[in-house]
Amino acid sequence: MMNIYKWKELSKEKQEFVLKRAEFDISAHMKLAQEVSDRIKTEGDAAVLAYTEKFDQVKLTAGSMKVKPEEIEEGYQRLDAETREALAYAAKNLTHFHAAQMPEEMWFTNVDKGLMAGEKTTPIVDVCLYVPRGKGSFPSVLLMLGIPAKVAKVPRIVVVTPPNEEGSIDDSLLACCKIIGIDEVYKVGGIQAIAAVAFGTETIPKCHKVIGPGNSYATAAKRVLSNYIDAGLPAGPSESIILADEFADPEKVALDWMIEAEHGPDSAALLVTHSEELVKKVLPFVHRQLAKLSEKRRDFVNTNYNTYGGVILTDSVQKSIDFVNLYAPEHMEVMTQDPFGVLPQIKNAGEILLGEYTPITLCNFLLGPNAILPTGQFAKTYSSVSVMDFVKRSSVGYASKEGFERVRDYAYKIAVVEGFDTHALAVKERS
Numbered sequence: 001m002m003n004i005y006k007w008k009e010l011s012k013e014k015q016e017f018v019l020k021r022a023e024f025d026i027s028a029h030m031k032l033a034q035e036v037s038d039r040i041k042t043e044g045d046a047a048v049l050a051y052t053e054k055f056d057q058v059k060l061t062a063g064s065m066k067v068k069p070e071e072i073e074e075g076y077q078r079l080d081a082e083t084r085e086a087l088a089y090a091a092k093n094l095t096h097f098h099a100a101q102m103p104e105e106m107w108f109t110n111v112d113k114g115l116m117a118g119e120k121t122t123p124i125v126d127v128c129l130y131v132p133r134g135k136g137s138f139p140s141v142l143l144m145l146g147i148p149a150k151v152a153k154v155p156r157i158v159v160v161t162p163p164n165e166e167g168s169i170d171d172s173l174l175a176c177c178k179i180i181g182i183d184e185v186y187k188v189g190g191i192q193a194i195a196a197v198a199f200g201t202e203t204i205p206k207c208h209k210v211i212g213p214g215n216s217y218a219t220a221a222k223r224v225l226s227n228y229i230d231a232g233l234p235a236g237p238s239e240s241i242i243l244a245d246e247f248a249d250p251e252k253v254a255l256d257w258m259i260e261a262e263h264g265p266d267s268a269a270l271l272v273t274h275s276e277e278l279v280k281k282v283l284p285f286v287h288r289q290l291a292k293l294s295e296k297r298r299d300f301v302n303t304n305y306n307t308y309g310g311v312i313l314t315d316s317v318q319k320s321i322d323f324v325n326l327y328a329p330e331h332m333e334v335m336t337q338d339p340f341g342v343l344p345q346i347k348n349a350g351e352i353l354l355g356e357y358t359p360i361t362l363c364n365f366l367l368g369p370n371a372i373l374p375t376g377q378f379a380k381t382y383s384s385v386s387v388m389d390f391v392k393r394s395s396v397g398y399a400s401k402e403g404f405e406r407v408r409d410y411a412y413k414i415a416v417v418e419g420f421d422t423h424a425l426a427v428k429e430r431s
């Protein structure tokens with residue numbers, strides 16, 4: 001049974017369930033994450049390898065856990081030329097977008113005569129990119145993380161990703177390493193990957209930041225280890241809203257509504273509209289499309305439409321917009337008569353795609369903007385991954401003698417009211 005909700009008639013509990021999506025309680029995973037992390041902290045590689053065998057069913061050695069340069073080259077060569085070309089094209093657009101996003105290396109403003117203030121932007125010291133591999137293979141995620149890190153000129157970029165069933169890394173991912181220019185890759189995923197880079201092991205380096213989407217195990221590990229490593233944005237199970245009115249093409253609505261629904265049973269894909277007529281026209285297209293999917297993806301979409309996803313019926317386009325702002329989706333498409341008119345009213349969304357020809361697929365892979373986005377309502381305060389994740393700003397200030405004299409008394413007064421004697425003396429007794 002597909003969820004079709006009339007939003008204003010829905011009980012409070014059901015509304016909360018929809019808004020909460022799969023942000024379920026991960027406390028059970030937190031206990032495991034703590035246990036695994038503690039062991040990795042003390043036992044290093046040996047524990048990482050043991051957990052990889054247990055959770056990924058792959059037996060590696062310290063030597064084979066690190067990807068060799070020839071593995072990257074061979075993976076690149078094995079990949080068919082068309083796919084290599086597509087990935088290189090995506091990398092080009094992403095580089096273009098992220099280069100345009102880069103802030104100035106330095107800026108200053110004269111806040112008063114003789115008083116200069118500004119900021120200096122510097123790449124972060126190092127970063128670990130987490131590329132998931134469980135319910136799918138994600139070379140595009142490596143592009144989305146690696147390209148802004150490169151544009152920002154991070155001096156050390158490390159990649160961790162779960163080994164596939166054969167204990168190796170997919171050729172498409174290896175090819176992306178070559179395209180981006182990344183050569184430090186480790187076959188490790190889940191909790192053990194986050195813990196390994198948080199503490200460092202004999203083989204895997206300690207990193208100061210780990211960034212990338214992951215399942216609830218990876219998320220639990222990030223929470224447990226937040227005192228040891230900067231864990232970046234919260235990017236959990238994929239979610240989307242298609243906001244449509246009666247003018248939308250039902251076939252295109254069906255196609256796009258299903259995109260993020262196929263990620264997994266924990267994803268959430270909603271069609272939000274005031275037009276019951278549109279929904280009636282969309283559903284047959286969904287059924288037709290479902291028949292074209294693999295069993296795994298069909299199951300994910302069906303589960304999705306019965307749990308966190310489905311249709312939200314509202315009273316008007318304005319009410320649909322209100323719902324979007326309340327829900328704060330990761331991805332969204334505006335398929336209304338005037339998408340550019342709706343745009344200014346969307347306040348909370350990780351990504352806003354306009355019109356009938358901008359399916360989420362485009363932005364997930366190659367349009368340019370970053371597809372690693374905040375989930376679980378975090379789009380109310382977080383932004384997409386960007387070059388800003390890979391740089392930090394230092395405040396810079398300068399006062400001339402004349403500028404200092406202008407503000408000396410004010411600074412003294414504030415130091416006194418705060419009760420900081422040395423702060424006060426440093427301005428009072430300065431000749």
Ligand SMILES: NC(=O)c1ccc[n+]([C@@H]2O[C@H](COP(=O)([O-])OP(=O)(O)OC[C@H]3O[C@@H](n4cnc5c(N)ncnc54)[C@H](O)[C@@H]3O)[C@@H](O)[C@H]2O)c1
Nearest residue numbers: 055132133134135162189190213214215235237238372373
């Ligand atoms: N928000 C975003 O921008 C974005 C982008 C891409 C993907 N995603 C989401 O990221 C998630 C990726 O998850 P995934 O599962 O495909 O890959 P993943 O790499 O996060 O998870 C695989 C790892 O989970 C661990 N694991 C699996 N079962 C375990 C168990 N029982 N106990 C302990 N550890 C276990 C294994 O170690 C394995 O290496 C999906 O939910 C997808 O929707 C989000």
Ligand SMILES: N[C@H](CO)Cc1c[nH]c[nH+]1
Nearest residue numbers: 138140141238239364371
């Ligand atoms: N939709 C994902 C982010 O939520 C990104 C992605 C990569 N591959 C397929 N989809």
Ligand SMILES: [Zn+2]
Nearest residue numbers: 238259260364
């Ligand atoms: Zn996707």
